[in-house]
Amino acid sequence: MFTYRYPHPAVTADCVVFGLDEACPPTVPDPGSRRGSDTDARELTVLLIQRDLDPYAGAWALPGGFIRLDEDLDAAARRELEEETGVRDLYLEQLAAFGAPDRDPRERVITIAYLAIVNLFEHPVAAATDARNAGWFALDELPRLAFDHELILETALARLRSKHREEPIAFEFLPAKFTLRQVQSLYEAIQGERVDKRNFRKKLLATGVIIPLDEVEMDVAHRAAQLHRFDRERYEALRDEGYRWNA
């Protein structure tokens, strides 16, 4: 038992983990798969877990849990995420604290929410997740969520969109070598609107941080696209000189 002179709230770290579905237009062979790829509309997805225990037993919720007293907030977020879903090594940034007094029926619980992005191309094992009771949901097919997790998720989505306009966060979703088409589909998935291919490519290449490689994608049923990489060092150098990414 732990005793204090003043009342203390419980504090959790919860994660809103975004991924992309249709995650396998592979840069490595993938024989036998029969993706029609007639449409390349990718979709943002979110990682949820199904709760075992009350409150909200059986309901879906954001992965997360109580922080330990000797642990940093983001370490707690990563630890809980891995324990509950098996997902690790991903982009993670703090989103906001949620602390309405009655948001948990058990006791006062303050949640530090994190926004995370998992690269399902390079961690395909994560796509399934280790956990029986975890799953990916498209944003327009979400189940009802426990606690105020719908509010947290909406906040995370708004932040993802806003952040995406100001920083090249899109590449967190993509493999190290990607096609411009993938970038464009991702932009369209995040912003929810289509863009002109020629203008998009022109602007992207004009930044100078997207480097064309002497390689093309493999095993596609049509002309193979050239691969590119994101030059993060160069981007950060430019940014520190005052350059502003704008998508």
Next chain:
Amino acid sequence: MFTYRYPHPAVTADCVVFGLDEACPPTVPDPGSRRGSDTDARELTVLLIQRDLDPYAGAWALPGGFIRLDEDLDAAARRELEEETGVRDLYLEQLAAFGAPDRDPRERVITIAYLAIVNLFEHPVAAATDARNAGWFALDELPRLAFDHELILETALARLRSKHREEPIAFEFLPAKFTLRQVQSLYEAIQGERVDKRNFRKKLLATGVIIPLDEVEMDVAHRAAQLHRFDRERYEALRDEGYRWNA
């Protein structure tokens, strides 16, 4: 005494309150004041309190304190701010949670930090603050701060600048009726660089949300400037249609 089955951290809400110095080029008479106003360089300032108690007794710190168990996070921030400084009725938004395990020597303390802006034109009484031990500091004349409050302050300043580029947050510092010169000085104070007067005014008026009034400022020792107001409703309507403020 309060007892729990698992350890709980303490949680505080602390505020980084920004203001503007040289706060009295008045829209109402101010006889007897002898402001040279030879320069109109305004400066961002921050509201700090001097701690009575250990740890860090005597050091300056951000105003704030422990949240109550039945109180919303932002309500706690407002309450503590008013208790400690007398400042109320101000713009307030959540900044981030700070929770390094050893940031407070007493026990594990997680701080939900808030970014606040006080309008010293319309709440001039707040300029002094009710509290003996509170004071405004220019950003380049800060004392050493308690805990990790320097980190929090830096984070707040970065957020203020970034937010200022994306939303018309500047008007939180200004009175309902302001001159374009005031807006420009404020922009320069926040962004730390000078801008061209003609281009600035052109762009500001082109937004359609800055409305010229049939009034001029009073009691200035030179030609009086026209007053304007910010049409917040119109701004919000435009924004909801997809318009993006950009400073």
Next chain:
DNA sequence: GCAAAAGTGTTTATGATACACCCATGC
């Protein structure tokens, strides 16, 4: 040869920047 997606340029419109002088007022 056909289906599917890759790749490519020009024109136009819009917004950003650079730049200097006269005006109104208080003293």
Next chain:
DNA sequence: GCATGGGTGTATCATAAACACTTTTGC
């Protein structure tokens, strides 16, 4: 009348937007 800040316009440049066809590859 002079000092102080208020107020104004145009030309240039850079970026964004609109727009459609040819090429490559696998089947």
